[in-house]
Amino acid sequence: MLESAVALAGRLQRREVSATEILKDLLPRLEARNRDLQAYVTLCPEQALEQAGEIDARRSAGEPLSPWAGLPIGLKDVLCTRGIRTTCSSKMLENFVPPYDATVVKRLKEQGFIIVGKTNLDEFAMGSSTENSAFFTTRNPVDPERVPGGSSGGSAAACAAGLPPLTLGSDTGGSIRQPAALCGCVGLKPTYGRVSRYGLVAFASSLDQIGPFAQTVEDAAMLLNVISGHDPMDGTSIPGPVPDYLAALNGDICGLKIGLPSECFGEGLDPEVRSEVEKGIKTLESLGCEMVEVRLPHTDYGIAAYYFIGTAEASSNLARYDGVTFGHRAAGAGDIVEMAGKTRAEGFGAEVKRRIMLGTYVLSAGFYDAYYLKAQRIRTLIKRDFENAFQACDLIVTPTTPTTAFRIGEKTSDPLAMYLSDTYTTTVNLAGIAAISIPCGKDAQGLPVGLQIISPALGEEQLLRAAHCFQLAHEA
Amino acid sequence: MSVTREEVRHIALLSRLDLSEAEIDRFTAQISQILDYAAKLNELDTANVEPTFHAVPLENVFREDVPGQPLPLADALGNSAATRGSFFEVPKVADGS
Structure with a gap:
C-alpha cells in the first residue's frame, strides 16, 4: 500500500x-x-x-x-x-x-x-x-x-x-x-x-x-x-x-449497533459480492459491533424516484446552456431559438439529452403530479425508512454495488440496466444523509468489492470512526 | 405509460433540442422503457404523504443586501462565443424595428 x-x-x-x-x-x-x-x-x-x-x-x-x-x-x-x-x-x-x-x-x-x-x-x-x-x-x-x-x-x-x-x-x-x-x-x-x-x-x-x-x-x-x-x-x-x-477517528466501535437491511441483500446481488460483504460484517462483529436486522421497505422504489427527481432538476439546471454567455455556440443560426436548439443538439451527448428530455416530460403540464410530485412523495417514504431504521441502530451496512466492475460496452445500449447499478446508493442521496464506501475484499477475478456504511444526517464522526476501525482490522 | 413520437417531438421542442428523426425514434423507445419501469411507483398509495423537495430542513435563507465586488467585465464576457463592447451578441430575437 x-x-x-x-x-x-x-x-x-x-x-x-x-x-x-x-x-x-x-x-x-x-x-x-x-x-x-x-x-x-x-x-x-x-x-x-x-x-x-x-x-x-x-x-x-x-x-x-x-x-x-x-x-x-x-x-x-x-x-x-x-x-x-x-x-x-x-x-x-x-x-x-x-x-x-x-x-x-x-x-x-x-x-x-x-x-x-x-x-x-x-x-x-x-x-x-x-x-x-x-x-x-x-x-x-x-x-x-x-x-x-x-x-x-x-x-x-x-x-x-x-x-x-x-x-x-x-x-x-x-x-x-x-x-x-x-x-x-x-x-x-x-x-x-x-x-x-x-x-x-x-x-x-x-x-x-x-x-x-x-x-x-x-x-x-x-x-x-x-x-x-x-x-x-x-x-x-x-x-x-x-x-x-x-x-473523531480515535476510539473503538465496541457496542455499536449495525443495521443490516434485508432489502439490500436480496435479488440482484452477485453471490461473490455478498460473500465478501458477509466477511466484512464478521470483521465488524469481531470489533464488538452488534448486528441488528432493519427494514428499508421502499429501497426498490429508489431508482425510479431518483430518476424522476434527478432528471427534473437536471432539465432545469441545464437550461442555461443556450450558447449565449458561455459554452459551445452553433454556427449559422437565423434566430435565437434556432441557435439554442442547434447549440444544445451539438453540445450534449445522448445520455444528457435523454435525461433533459425525461426531466422536461415529468415536469410538463399534465404529468407533473403523476411523475414528479409522486416521486417527491416517495422520497418522503424513503427518508422515513432511514429514520425508522436509525431508531434501532447507529449505522447501516450494505454492499455499495450489486456487482463488481462490469466490462466496457456491457451496459451502454441499455440505460435502465446501467441505472440499476446504483440501487444501494441513490436512496442515501434522496434522504440527504451520509455514506462511505470502503474496500472489502475481491471477487474471484480480483475485482474490488465495496462495503457501504450509512449514517444519519451529520453522523460523519461515527461513520468515519467505524470505517477507520474496519479498514485497519479488515486489511490486517 | 408509453410516450408517442409526437410527445417526444414536443418535449424536444420544450427542451430546445434539435433532434434527428433517428434520435426521436430512439428516445421514444428508451423513455417508454424507463416510464414502464417507473410505473412501479404507482404501487404505493401516497395520498396522505407530503412531498420532500429538500432533505435538509433549512428555512428560507436571507442575507443582507450588501454590494460586493462583481466579476471584471472581461472575465464575465470572456467565455462567450460572440460579444460586442460590453454586451453578449446574439442573432435577432424579435421581428420588426
Missing part, C-alpha cells in the same frame, strides 16, 4: 521531502500511466510546479503553513477552477475557463494543496461508468477492459492508482461511492449541506454533494475537514461549526 497523504504531510512538515520533489516524482508517473488509464481530461503540471515552488519557498522562509501544504490532489472536472478549463467531460464546455474558483477549490488552495489536474467523468456527471464522457472512457486500474464506475470514474481511478492518492468527486446518486467500490478505494458522500456546492457545476441541486476519494479513511477524514463548513455562497450549506473528523 502507498504512503497515506497524512503521513506524507508529516514528512513535508519535517522537511524530509519538498513539495517540488513530490511533484517531480508524481508527474512523470502520472503522465505515463494516464496514457492507458485516461483518468485525466486536463493536466496542469506547470501551474502545479509553480505552486509547489511557492510553498517550498514559504516553508524555507519559516512562514506558518497549513499541515497539508504541498499535498497533490486531483479534481473531478465539474469543480470550477479559475484559469483551468472545466469541461464536465462535455463538448458543451470543452473550452470553458471559469473566472472563479469553487468554494472547495478555494479552501484547498488556502491550505496549500496542489492541483495536478482535472479528472474525467460521465458527461455532466450523468452515468455510472465514464462511458458517457464526450472525450474518452477511463479504464479501471485493476482491469483495463472494465469500467472504473462513474460518474466520478476519473477521480476514483486516479486515487486507486495513487495518481495522486487524494481526489475530489461529486455524488448525486452514488457517483463517489460506486466508482470507489469498483476501483478499490475509499469514497465518502457527506451529508447534504456539509460541503458547499458553490462552483460545482449543477446536475440535481437537491441531491448533489462534493466528497473525497482516498486510499485510507484517515485521509478521507482529513480532506473532509478541509472542505466542510458553511459558505454564504451556498444557501443550502449547513451553518455552525464543523467537528474535527480526524480526531
Whole structure:
C-alpha cells in the first residue's frame, strides 16, 4: 500500500521531502500511466510546479503553513477552477475557463494543496461508468477492459492508482461511492449541506454533494475537514461549526449497533459480492459491533424516484446552456431559438439529452403530479425508512454495488440496466444523509468489492470512526 | 405509460433540442422503457404523504443586501462565443424595428 497523504504531510512538515520533489516524482508517473488509464481530461503540471515552488519557498522562509501544504490532489472536472478549463467531460464546455474558483477549490488552495489536474467523468456527471464522457472512457486500474464506475470514474481511478492518492468527486446518486467500490478505494458522500456546492457545476441541486476519494479513511477524514463548513455562497450549506473528523477517528466501535437491511441483500446481488460483504460484517462483529436486522421497505422504489427527481432538476439546471454567455455556440443560426436548439443538439451527448428530455416530460403540464410530485412523495417514504431504521441502530451496512466492475460496452445500449447499478446508493442521496464506501475484499477475478456504511444526517464522526476501525482490522 | 413520437417531438421542442428523426425514434423507445419501469411507483398509495423537495430542513435563507465586488467585465464576457463592447451578441430575437 502507498504512503497515506497524512503521513506524507508529516514528512513535508519535517522537511524530509519538498513539495517540488513530490511533484517531480508524481508527474512523470502520472503522465505515463494516464496514457492507458485516461483518468485525466486536463493536466496542469506547470501551474502545479509553480505552486509547489511557492510553498517550498514559504516553508524555507519559516512562514506558518497549513499541515497539508504541498499535498497533490486531483479534481473531478465539474469543480470550477479559475484559469483551468472545466469541461464536465462535455463538448458543451470543452473550452470553458471559469473566472472563479469553487468554494472547495478555494479552501484547498488556502491550505496549500496542489492541483495536478482535472479528472474525467460521465458527461455532466450523468452515468455510472465514464462511458458517457464526450472525450474518452477511463479504464479501471485493476482491469483495463472494465469500467472504473462513474460518474466520478476519473477521480476514483486516479486515487486507486495513487495518481495522486487524494481526489475530489461529486455524488448525486452514488457517483463517489460506486466508482470507489469498483476501483478499490475509499469514497465518502457527506451529508447534504456539509460541503458547499458553490462552483460545482449543477446536475440535481437537491441531491448533489462534493466528497473525497482516498486510499485510507484517515485521509478521507482529513480532506473532509478541509472542505466542510458553511459558505454564504451556498444557501443550502449547513451553518455552525464543523467537528474535527480526524480526531473523531480515535476510539473503538465496541457496542455499536449495525443495521443490516434485508432489502439490500436480496435479488440482484452477485453471490461473490455478498460473500465478501458477509466477511466484512464478521470483521465488524469481531470489533464488538452488534448486528441488528432493519427494514428499508421502499429501497426498490429508489431508482425510479431518483430518476424522476434527478432528471427534473437536471432539465432545469441545464437550461442555461443556450450558447449565449458561455459554452459551445452553433454556427449559422437565423434566430435565437434556432441557435439554442442547434447549440444544445451539438453540445450534449445522448445520455444528457435523454435525461433533459425525461426531466422536461415529468415536469410538463399534465404529468407533473403523476411523475414528479409522486416521486417527491416517495422520497418522503424513503427518508422515513432511514429514520425508522436509525431508531434501532447507529449505522447501516450494505454492499455499495450489486456487482463488481462490469466490462466496457456491457451496459451502454441499455440505460435502465446501467441505472440499476446504483440501487444501494441513490436512496442515501434522496434522504440527504451520509455514506462511505470502503474496500472489502475481491471477487474471484480480483475485482474490488465495496462495503457501504450509512449514517444519519451529520453522523460523519461515527461513520468515519467505524470505517477507520474496519479498514485497519479488515486489511490486517 | 408509453410516450408517442409526437410527445417526444414536443418535449424536444420544450427542451430546445434539435433532434434527428433517428434520435426521436430512439428516445421514444428508451423513455417508454424507463416510464414502464417507473410505473412501479404507482404501487404505493401516497395520498396522505407530503412531498420532500429538500432533505435538509433549512428555512428560507436571507442575507443582507450588501454590494460586493462583481466579476471584471472581461472575465464575465470572456467565455462567450460572440460579444460586442460590453454586451453578449446574439442573432435577432424579435421581428420588426
